[in-house]
Amino acid sequence: MIKHIFFDLDHTIWDFDRNAEETLKELYQLYELEKLGLHSCKDFIDTYTTNNHQLWTEYHVGRITKEQLRSERFHKTFRQLGIKPDKIPMQFEEDYVRISPTKTNLFLGSERVLGYLYEKYTLHIISNGFKETTLTKMDVSGLNPYFRNVIISEDVGVNKPHKAIFEYALNKAEAEKHESIMIGDSLEADIRGAQDFGMKAIYFNPLKKEKPGDVEWQINDLEELLLHF
Incomplete structure (x- = not known):
């Protein structure tokens, strides 16, 4: 039928997760995040993945907007990993959104x-x-x-x-x-x-x-x- x-x-x-991981590994190197104090790329990716999944769940049911999701997922991740707000790379989200969709996994x-x-x-x-x-x-x-x-x-x-x-x-x-x-x-x-x-x-x-x-x-x-x- x-x-x-x-x-x-x-x-x-x-x-999504595989493509995001590839993108984040590239950005980890590009932004030299180890110099900011993020000594584990894996911890950075794992923390982001948890936050992103949670925020997407809230977005699905209308609790947050597209703008809130995009503004929060990396800021929350950087803050949880001990990076002060004034040290968070301002263009990180924009570069992620530009690169990630071009992945083909x-x-x-x-x-x-x-x-x-x-x-x-x-x-x-x-x-x-x-x-x-x-x-x-x-x-x-x-x-x-x-x-x-x-x-x-x-x-x-x-x-x-x-x-x-x-x-x-x-x-x-x-x-x-x-x-x-x-x-x-x-x-x-x-x-x-x-x-x-x-x-x-x-x-x-x-x-x-x-x-x-x-x-x-x-x-x-x-x-x-x-x-x-």
């Missing part, structure tokens, strides 16, 4: 799976990512040919898990709920958002976290989709 498959982008197809099997699904289903993206970076990621990673529509929350005016973004996506795709399915890594934004809307969902869980009871279907590897579609 499935005709339309809606994918999340970050952390589902585009390997995808989750293992992404292109094989998308190539297979593209022949049988109509594929779409629903992303809470920021518009300019999302479009860059899609372009430089060669993902555009697989997807008919790229729905970005900034264009719609609401984020996943709000029902309105799923309604917008189905209307744009000319799809019905019963013939559509959402695949993503965020329990709150992707899975519960879709399920509350009345749409099937597959939880992409590469870290093999414990599956909550309200999640009916999960995969740990994108290539598992080849067994089901």
Whole structure:
């Protein structure tokens, strides 16, 4: 019955953490952060990753704005690691946002799976990512040919898990709920958002976290989709 498959982008197809790590290693050297007192690049990346995930969770549900997320994630990280506010590099966020979307690391099997699904289903993206970076990621990673529509929350005016973004996506795709399915890594934004809307969902869980009871279907590897579609 499935005709339309809606994918999340970050952390589902585009390997956000791996691309962020590459970017932060470059910026660690460029800004000579060791001279500021940050003697461990790994600690810097780990602290940033924790803060960024937390802030994105708050952004998904509308507790903070795009501007607050961007202004806070590195400032919070630098402060936690003991850097005084007047020593925090002012252009760090801008350089990160410029470089990170140009990275092209995808989750293992992404292109094989998308190539297979593209022949049988109509594929779409629903992303809470920021518009300019999302479009860059899609372009430089060669993902555009697989997807008919790229729905970005900034264009719609609401984020996943709000029902309105799923309604917008189905209307744009000319799809019905019963013939559509959402695949993503965020329990709150992707899975519960879709399920509350009345749409099937597959939880992409590469870290093999414990599956909550309200999640009916999960995969740990994108290539598992080849067994089901």
